[in-house]
Each structure stands twice: as C-alpha cells, then as structure tokens.
Amino acid sequence: xxxxxxxxxxxxxxxxxxxxxxxxxxxxxxxxxxxxxxxxxxxxxxxxxxxxxxxxxxxxxxxxxxxxxxxxxxxxxxxxxxxxxxxxxxxxxxxxxxxxxxxxxxxxxxxxxxxxxxxxxxxxxxxxxxxxxxxxxxxxxxx
Numbered sequence: 001x002x003x004x005x006x007x008x009x010x011x012x013x014x015x016x017x018x019x020x021x022x023x024x025x026x027x028x029x030x031x032x033x034x035x036x037x038x039x040x041x042x043x044x045x046x047x048x049x050x051x052x053x054x055x056x057x058x059x060x061x062x063x064x065x066x067x068x069x070x071x072x073x074x075x076x077x078x079x080x081x082x083x084x085x086x087x088x089x090x091x092x093x094x095x096x097x098x099x100x101x102x103x104x105x106x107x108x109x110x111x112x113x114x115x116x117x118x119x120x121x122x123x124x125x126x127x128x129x130x131x132x133x134x135x136x137x138x139x140x141x142x143x
C-alpha cells in the first residue's frame with residue numbers, strides 16, 4: 001500500500017472509484033461500438049505517413065469525436081429531440097467512410113486495416129440506420 005496526495009492508503013492495483021463507476025455504466029451498443037472503433041483508429045492514426053497524419057488523419061480523428069458527441073447527446077434527449085442528432089451522426093459517419101477510402105486509395109492505410117475499420121463503420125451505420133428508422137416510425141405514429 002502507498003499513500004496518496006491526501007494521506008490515504010491506497011492499493012496501486014485498484015482503480016479509482018470514478019473509473020469503476022464509468023466501467024459499470026452501460027452505453028448504447030452503437031455508442032460502445034463507436035468508442036471501440038475510435039480506440040482502434042487511434043492506434044492506426046499514429047502509424048499514418050506524415051503527409052496524411054496531420055491532415056486527413058486529424059480530420060478523421062475530429063469526425064470520430066464529433067460522431068461520439070452527437071451519439072452521446074442523442075442518448076440523453078427525449079425521443080422527440082433525438083432525430084437531428086442521429087442524422088448528424090449518420091452524416092459524420094458517411095464523411096468518415098469517404099476520408100478512410102481516400103487514405104486507403106493513397107496507400108496511407110493498408111488493406112487489412114482498411115477492411116477492419118470499414119467492417120466496423122458498416123456495422124455502426126446499420127445501427128444508426130435502424131435507430132433513425134425507429135425514430136421516424138415513432139414520429140409518424142405520433143402524427
């Protein structure tokens with residue numbers, strides 16, 4: 001055991017309480033998949049050639065963060081307010097796919113990595129499409 005800044009004895013292998021609470025919180029499957037894909041992208045981003053790492057790579061990184069943000073916001077809104085944020089998420093994902101394709105076509109992202117990322121973005125796209133369709137259906141039923 002060691003003493004932390006506040007003079008409390010801690011076990012270094014035990015994560016802080018906030019980390020444990022975050023791990024227990026359940027995310028929507030689409031948000032969990034997007035988070036997982038971002039972590040994979042983060043590994044790939046560092047291996048991109050310099051010419052694309054700070055241009056396309058950084059833009060893709062930003063789009064991932066914006067996608068996660070729009071999905072997180074939609075998660076906590078009422079059903080009536082979710083639709084615009086889900087649509088934003090779909091647009092961000094479509095843009096991501098195009099930029100990833102450019103990285104692949106310019107040989108900045110190898111075939112194996114491109115296939116791995118593409119399969120995961122397709123899966124996320126299906127989830128978003130399903131969520132979008134469900135929201136549209138609920139909206140139509142109300143009207």
